[in-house]
Amino acid sequence: VVMLLRSDVKQSVTVLRRNVKHIRHWLEEESSAASSKAAESIKPKEIETKRFRFLTSLFEKLAKKLIQLKMAVSTFSSPTPVSGIAEPPASFSSAAIGWKQPYSTSSRAPLRFRRMKKRRGISCDYSCIEVRDVCYRPPGTQLNILNGVNFSLREKSFGLIFGKSGSGKTTLLQLLAGLNKPTSGSICIQRYGDDGQPKAVPELLPTEKVGIVFQFPERFFVADNVLDEITFGWPRQKGCLQLKEQLTSNLQRAFNWVGLDSIPLDKDPQLLSGGYKRRLALAIQLVQTPDLLILDEPLAGLDWKARADVAKLLKHLKKELTLLVVSHDLRELAALVDQSWRMETGGVLLAECPPL
Ligand SMILES: Nc1ncnc2c1ncn2[C@@H]1O[C@H](COP(=O)(O)OP(=O)(O)OP(=O)(O)O)[C@@H](O)[C@H]1O
Known part of the structure; x- marks a missing residue:
């Protein structure tokens, strides 16, 4: 973790992967030693395979968690203020999280968002995330993936x-989330005026404003309760009261958004239903108030009811932030889609309606 905080994610993941290779070598050595003991009744190969699987999954889990932590750290250190935050419910009081109570307890306001005061005058300014001529070739390889x-x-x-x-x-999503850098091209935010003309020069997309939910996010849960899972990577040191207040409010807002209010915070995340695990994974990202939320196969592995629930939730989230989804589940998501593209073999992206 210290290494991760000091260096960049790519380097840390490379180190973790290298460790997996070491473990594999170690197991291979053990395997040849064990096979020479022909008299033993146990099946060493079986044990090794199990061990190897366990260790690789452990490293994968750790790598994903470290990426999440790295993203959380960059978000928390970002000076961007968060607005429109409501008062937390009793279940999310700072006391429950072990922090000093920063809120007035006299008024138990219903769990609604405070409406932000709108500026006078009508403006139709809008912004777009623009990916321009992006190519990606993994280091040490000869072929472009994108x-x-x-x-x-x-x-x-x-x-x-x-x-x-x-x-x-997935490679494209990783570039958007800042987990890798494009070999060439740019990923920017461009503001447009009422007339549809670009306003000012495009800015690079700040990676701290991008959240990513990996495929099967529940496989990377590490804590034994919901609260620890969602606060993983939050600052632990004393002080930073303002930041902690902000995070607590964000947490309440995220739980409201994804409909996790009724879940006890001490519940083991692994005991949640499939749909609720996905909700939790979404909430973890929403706490960091991303402008762009990227989801890799959000419906994969869910039953029909949970798929319908998550699709409904995404429809709701679309009102609040930009969503970019990679999915094979076109039927469930088709109704939500504003824009769609097909990725061709060879990493070429074409604008196309989902084939239904
Ligand atoms: N670091 C890397 N080095 C070499 N090849 C890579 C690397 N990362 C990905 N690839 C290759 O790039 C290709 C695209 O991978 P990617 O995971 O982006 O595909 P995908 O469209 O998301 O697939 P799926 O739908 O199965 O998730 C694959 O052939 C993969 O093996």
């Missing part, structure tokens, strides 16, 4: 990317 990817996604809309397995969808 080739000249171009697209633009308007704020508070739902973008869907579909396409064959191995075409480069």
